[in-house]
Amino acid sequence: MLTITVAQDGSGNFATIGEAVQAVPYDTPARILIGPGTYREKLACDKQSIAFQGAGMAETRLVWNEGGKLPHPDGRPTHTFRSWTAFFSGGEVTVEDMTIENDAGPGSLVGQGIAAYVDTRRAVFRRVRLLGNQDTLFCAPLPEKEREKDGFLGPRVFTPRLPSAQYYQSCEIAGDIDFIFGGADALFEQCVIRSVDNGPGPCKEAKEGRGYVTAPSTPAGGLGFVFWDCDFVSPCPAGSVYLGRPWRPEGRTAVLECRLGAHIAPEGFCPWNGRPDWDKAAFAEEGNTGPGAENRTGPLARQLSAAQAGDLLTKARRLCRPE
Numbered sequence: 001m002l003t004i005t006v007a008q009d010g011s012g013n014f015a016t017i018g019e020a021v022q023a024v025p026y027d028t029p030a031r032i033l034i035g036p037g038t039y040r041e042k043l044a045c046d047k048q049s050i051a052f053q054g055a056g057m058a059e060t061r062l063v064w065n066e067g068g069k070l071p072h073p074d075g076r077p078t079h080t081f082r083s084w085t086a087f088f089s090g091g092e093v094t095v096e097d098m099t100i101e102n103d104a105g106p107g108s109l110v111g112q113g114i115a116a117y118v119d120t121r122r123a124v125f126r127r128v129r130l131l132g133n134q135d136t137l138f139c140a141p142l143p144e145k146e147r148e149k150d151g152f153l154g155p156r157v158f159t160p161r162l163p164s165a166q167y168y169q170s171c172e173i174a175g176d177i178d179f180i181f182g183g184a185d186a187l188f189e190q191c192v193i194r195s196v197d198n199g200p201g202p203c204k205e206a207k208e209g210r211g212y213v214t215a216p217s218t219p220a221g222g223l224g225f226v227f228w229d230c231d232f233v234s235p236c237p238a239g240s241v242y243l244g245r246p247w248r249p250e251g252r253t254a255v256l257e258c259r260l261g262a263h264i265a266p267e268g269f270c271p272w273n274g275r276p277d278w279d280k281a282a283f284a285e286e287g288n289t290g291p292g293a294e295n296r297t298g299p300l301a302r303q304l305s306a307a308q309a310g311d312l313l314t315k316a317r318r319l320c321r322p323e
Contacts (some may be wrong), residue, residue: 002028007035017062018210021045022214034060034098042066048091051173054098058170061099062086062142067110077111080135081154086118089155092122099129106198107134107177118184119156123166133198136175139166139225143217143248163264167320178215181247187320188230195234195241195263200214210236210263214244216251224282226316231293234263241265245272246281256309264292267270269300
């Protein structure tokens with residue numbers, strides 16, 4: 001395997017992560033070791049098999065600051081899917097021990113701001129902080145059709161929608177509105193899911209709503225998002241954050257054996273802005289504890305049995321965990 005080092009002090013092969021990626025032949029497996037520092041760059045990686053190894057979540061930071069409402073060089077707004085800090089495509093990617101952040105600001109001011117756009121066949125993130133506000137982590141693929149003009153403007157707007165299996169272990173993911181979204185099959189194990197407080201969001205179902213954790217667009221027959229043994233934390237007011245809403249009708253999210261803070265709404269999940277097809281979604285829970293797991297109500301709340309949850313977790317691990 002090719003190994004390349006990146007260091008800001010001149011001791012590595014390259015001074016930027018982007019230069020290191022460009023030096024990797026497409027079909028050559030490579031490992032990029034990234035030294036401490038804040039790398040302010042917009043990263044695009046389309047290699048077949050590549051691993052990024054930082055020096056620690058607090059030590060190695062990749063940061064950019066584009067937002068969907070901000071102007072793009074082509075004269076149009078940037079829109080959601082051109083706002084990323086890091087875009088990963090190709091075959092397989094592994095990211096460990098670093099932070100990826102979009103620090104453009106709250107969605108009410110700058111629009112959506114993706115930290116990581118993950119559109120690889122397989123992806124593994126371990127001990128990675130993914131920080132942002134609205135739309136922090138996009139677990140591709142895109143849905144087949146956009147609902148508004150230029151809604152999918154970006155690197156995958158015209159490409160086939162390919163399945164993606166993604167695994168996140170011991171990560172911290174932060175945002176406010178739909179900050180984990182997309183059509184991938186993804187397993188989140190022992191992660192911290194942090195809802196930031198940017199004030200009331202566009203939440204028609206709750207007058208003082210602060211946001212939504214997930215917005216799945218799972219294709220028919222897909223697994224969707226599965227969270228196991230995670231901590232959902234936030235300074236947001238009690239009952240003001242939903243675990244999810246369906247970005248597309250058959251979106252799927254399961255929250256299993258997690259600890260839910262008081263910020264999680266009693267309904268747990270909610271429809272998407274009053275759309276009539278919410279009943280096709282599959283949102284489920286089992287074994288959750290904490291104030292946000294008590295007295296669950298709402299039309300999308302479904303409790304799995306321990307056996308059903310075990311089967312779902314086994315399937316998610318088989319599909320998403322690296323061998």
